[in-house]
Amino acid sequence: MRPLVIALLCLTTACTQFPELDATLDQATLDAPYPDLVPLGPLLTQADSMAQSGQTSAAALASFDSRLARLRAQANRLRGPVVDRVTRARMARGINIAALQ
Template sequence: MRAPAFLLALCLGVSGCTQFPELDATATPGVAAAPYPDLLPIDALLRGAPARATPDLRAGVSARAAALRARAARLQEPVIDPRTRARMARGIAPR
């Protein structure tokens, strides 16, 4: 009973020593010295100018929406084809 507990503690201890990727190297230069953004009330944010989508962004979103609609239509189709459904309805004939 003591061996599994010791093994679990050992695994947890060793996994705590893993190396994490260097995240500081991925930061854009100047981010560390940049000031924190101002906190604004939600009303001020909602009154701001609405976001504008570029034609490329609209085309991408429209294409994705069309693909999702097509996928949803395929998911509405029957899972079991009519031939298999008829065979299943007949069942197994007793001997």
């Protein structure tokens, strides 16, 4: 019974109509080149020079600083192990096939 339900669910999702996302983009966007990846150092230097010359408001700088702090905190959280120590030990023990029967 369970395989039949799973098969029916798979079949019904296969019939789903997806929106035409490519039709929402104009030709200029489709023909545009990918943006260049640039080092962060020169961008930060440019931002500092803009701030010192008065081209950037104090509110904008505060907003940038808070966003930068949030992004750094998120990056620090992502640097840890993906699988914690307890789960890794459980995975190393493997699956007890006898318990499944």
